[in-house]
Amino acid sequence: MLRCKTACFGDRPPMSDSLPALTAEVHRQLALLSYPREEWVPSRGEDVLDVAIIGGGQAGLATAFGLRRQMVGRVAILDRAAPGGAGCWTSFARMRTLRTPKHVSGPDLGVPALTPEAFFRARDGDAAWEALAKIGRVDWQAYLDWVQATLALPVRYGHDVTGIDHDPATDLLLLRVMTAEGPVTLRARKAVLATGMDGMGAWSIPAPFDALPADRVSHTSGPVDFAALAGKRVIVIGAGASAFDNLATALEEGAAAGIMLVRRPTMPRVNPFRWMEQAGFLGQFHAMPDALKWRFTRHIFDLNQPPPQASWDRVAHDPRFSLFMGAPSLGARMEGEEVVIDTPQGPHRADHVIVGTGTSFDMGLRPELAGLAPHILLWRDVYTPPKGLEWPALGACPYLEPTFALREKTPGTAPGLRHIHLINYGATPSMGLSGASISGLKFGVARLVDGICRMLWLEDAGQHLDSLLGYDEWELTSPIPQEVRSAAE
Numbered sequence: 321m322l323r324c325k326t327a328c329f330g331d332r333p334p335m336s337d338s339l340p341a342l343t344a345e346v347h348r349q350l351a352l353l354s355y356p357r358e359e360w361v362p363s364r365g366e367d368v369l370d371v372a373i374i375g376g377g378q379a380g381l382a383t384a385f386g387l388r389r390q391m392v393g394r395v396a397i398l399d400r401a402a403p404g405g406a407g408c409w410t411s412f413a414r415m416r417t418l419r420t421p422k423h424v425s426g427p428d429l430g431v432p433a434l435t436p437e438a439f440f441r442a443r444d445g446d447a448a449w450e451a452l453a454k455i456g457r458v459d460w461q462a463y464l465d466w467v468q469a470t471l472a473l474p475v476r477y478g479h480d481v482t483g484i485d486h487d488p489a490t491d492l493l494l495l496r497v498m499t500a501e502g503p504v505t506l507r508a509r510k511a512v513l514a515t516g517m518d519g520m521g522a523w524s525i526p527a528p529f530d531a532l533p534a535d536r537v538s539h540t541s542g543p544v545d546f547a548a549l550a551g552k553r554v555i556v557i558g559a560g561a562s563a564f565d566n567l568a569t570a571l572e573e574g575a576a577a578g579i580m581l582v583r584r585p586t587m588p589r590v591n592p593f594r595w596m597e598q599a600g601f602l603g604q605f606h607a608m609p610d611a612l613k614w615r616f617t618r619h620i621f622d623l624n625q626p627p628p629q630a631s632w633d634r635v636a637h638d639p640r641f642s643l644f645m646g647a648p649s650l651g652a653r654m655e656g657e658e659v660v661i662d663t664p665q666g667p668h669r670a671d672h673v674i675v676g677t678g679t680s681f682d683m684g685l686r687p688e689l690a691g692l693a694p695h696i697l698l699w700r701d702v703y704t705p706p707k708g709l710e711w712p713a714l715g716a717c718p719y720l721e722p723t724f725a726l727r728e729k730t731p732g733t734a735p736g737l738r739h740i741h742l743i744n745y746g747a748t749p750s751m752g753l754s755g756a757s758i759s760g761l762k763f764g765v766a767r768l769v770d771g772i773c774r775m776l777w778l779e780d781a782g783q784h785l786d787s788l789l790g791y792d793e794w795e796l797t798s799p800i801p802q803e804v805r806s807a808a809e
Contacts, residue, residue, distance in 0.1 A: 338442035343470050345433040353431070359393040361776050362783055364492065368507045370394040371772060372495055374688060375514035376475045377407025378464055379743050379755035379765065382427045383512055384473045386769035389429065392776070396506075397473060398497060400480035408516060409461040412541045414565040417454035418758070419593070419628050426761030427467050434470070439463050454630070481688045484511060486736025493739050495688075509779075510772055512724075512741045513688070517541075517756050519744025520717065522685040528652040529557070529675050536659050540566045540676040549672055550574030555661055557581050557649060558676030559588070564627040566674050567641070568634035577640050579668055581661060585646040588626035596620070596753060602763045605752030606722065610703045617749045618711045644668070681716040683746070695734035697727040699749055718742060720750035723771025738775075743768050 361370050370392050373380045376399030387395050399406045418424075428434035440459070441449045455463075468475060483496040487507075495506040513519055523541040530537075538544045540562040546569050554575045556567040559582040567578045596602065605616065635641045647663040652673070654660070661668045684693035700715030718726055724747060726737040743755030743764060754764025777784070 339439075339466070342433055342438060342442040343466075346431065346470050349431050349433050353389075356391060359391045360784075361392055361394070362780055363394070364490070364509060365507070368394070368492060368509065369396050370508070370776065371396075371510045371512060372493070372506060372508035373397045373512045373514055374481050374495075375399060375406070375512075375516060375519075375744075376401070376468075376477070377514065377516055378427055378758065378761060379516070380406070380512070380514035381464060381468055381471075381473055381475075382429060382761050382765045383514055383743065383755075383768060385427070385467075385471055386429055386765050387772065388471070388473075390769055390773050392773065395474060397475040398479040398481055398495070398506075399475060399477055400498075401477060403475075403477050404461070404465060406475070406477075407461070407464070408541075409457050409464075412543075413457055413562075414540075414569050415457055415561060415628070415631060416565075416634075417456050417628075417630060418460055419454070419561065419591075419625075420758045421597070422449075422452055422455050424758050426758055426765070427464065429762075429765065434467065436460075436463055439466060483691060484688050484736075484740065485691070486734070486739070488735070491735075491739075493736060509776065510739050510741065512768070512772070513744055514755055515686070515688075515744045517745050518679050519686065519742070519756070520746035521680040521682040524680045524685075525675055526677055526680075528649060529673060532652050532654065532659060532673065536654070536671075537673045537675060540674055541679075544569075544674060546570055546573040546575075551576050552671040553577040553579065553669070554672050554674060555579045555581060555659065555668055555670040556674045556676060557661075559584065559627065560676055561625060561627045561631050563674075563676030564631040564635060566676065568631065570674070571635060571638055571640055575640065577642070577670070578635065578638070579642045579670060580635075580644065581647045581649060581663060581668060582643070582645050583648040587645065588624045590623060591625050592620045592623050593625060593753075593757070593759060597759050599763075602753060602760055606750070606767065613749055613752075614699075614703060614705050614709065614714065617714055618705070618709055621711060621713065679745075681713045681746070683716075683718070692726075692734055692737060692740075695729055696737060697729045701729060714749050717746045717749045720747060721771075722767075723775060724751060724754075724768045725771070725775070741768060741772060 371387055373383055376397045380397050384395050384397050405411060423437060425435050432438060436455065437449065478500050480498045481495055482498055485494040487494055492507045492509060493511050495508060497504050497506055523539050525537055525539060544566065549570050550573055552575055554570045556563050567580055571578045644665060647665050649661050649663060651662040658669045659671065659673055683689045683696060697719045698715060699717050699719050702719045720742060721727055724741040724743055726740045726742060728734050728737050745756035747754050751764060753760025
């Protein structure tokens with residue numbers, strides 16, 4: 321519920337009864353926009369999906385909505401989580417509020433009544449919206465849940481995609497899926513990987529922290545038993561927003577001390593995402609030449625995002641908080657029951673370590689892509705940056721088609737890749753902010769949906785031509801005696 325200017329917690333005001341009316345208004349607006357109304361993609365079989373979307377977070381929902389508006393009918397969203405648990409907002413995200421400005425749009429795809437502002441005004445009232453600075457993390461998930469329910473988007477929860485194969489005889493993708501009832505195989509013409517920030521690989525515990533016992537080290541993007549850290553000393557590695565939010569959560573749950581070790585000598589202060597929130601960059605990045613794409617993306621990755629002011633304020637004045645800058649971790653070991661992290665400034669001792677070091681960029685670590693990863697064309701296969709501008713993580717990203725489709729490293733070795741579209745964090749060098757950022761949804765999803773529809777149309781163009789040539793439904797039905805018809809007619 322929306323309340324104060326920076327956070328969403330504490331006592332909630334009475335719920336507005338305007339949400340049912342807003343839901344009705346969404347349906348009214350969609351009806352006004354529902355042209356053309358006919359589905360146009362020919363069926364490939366009763367159980368064949370036109371598009372299977374892997375990931376039921378904000379990008380997956382928006383993509384399904386976009387395809388529905390283009391009258392692509394056989395679509396399913398597959399997510400391994402239970403209802404309400406898709407995406408990051410109620411799983412590993414631990415900030416109080418979004419970093420994105422509250423007036424952001426994206427999942428609404430331009431339908432006014434479906435915007436976040438319309439939802440929160442209806443739910444909490446105009447005064448609460450006007451007083452709000454940032455949307456709460458849990459509130460954002462509530463908005464996404466409302467979008468999914470209002471649009472009746474076809475999410476199949478408890479569906480974990482464990483692999484993707486290609487059947488050359490039918491040119492269909494075969495998705496291996498684990499469900500509560502056991503393994504199943506789904507057939508689809510296209511697949512969309514809307515797998516978020518970790519869709520390029522996996523969150524991992526890097527060296528030297530991987531040498532610690534598993535119960536003494538956690539990752540900011542994984543499960544952390546904060547209650548068990550009460551009364552304990554906690555070291556957090558890194559200075560990103562997630563590092564600060566995890567440290568703050570540990571202190572709020574009663575940790576005895578929170579020690580932050582930061583490799584950088586100074587704290588990042590400039591957030592490049594605020595600069596990127598413009599229609600020019602968000603809408604046109606994808607059209608730039610490779611050299612410019614690389615320069616833009618490398619600078620953004622290098623600059624990194626600072627912790628939001630609210631995240632800093634959660635810990636800065638807590639006497640249990642200690643910050644050490646210019647303190648890269650040189651080693652990690654156990655001494656008795658203590659964890660010891662060695663830095664150039666000396667050792668730091670604690671009971672538990674939380675690592676905030678991001679994700680490993682390796683598509684071979686993704687179960688759904690493990691068998692295909694060696695065949696995927698990467699940026700490092702295509703582009704060599706000037707000396708001094710190298711960035712291995714960028715080089716490991718897929719070099720995408722304009723339709724967001726994966727490309728083959730060697731033509732003919734994995735033809736099914738052209739049917740797999742990627743709108744997760746790995747799409748950034750090719751397509752800019754698109755799916756793994758709220759800011760990019762408005763622009764990225766529209767291009768993705770257009771690309772999928774273009775491929776579906778072109779693949780069936782001959783069939784559509786036959787349909788046109790055979791079309792004989794009369795619009796003018798009045799008898800016209802003056803007509804001269806041939807004997808054959």
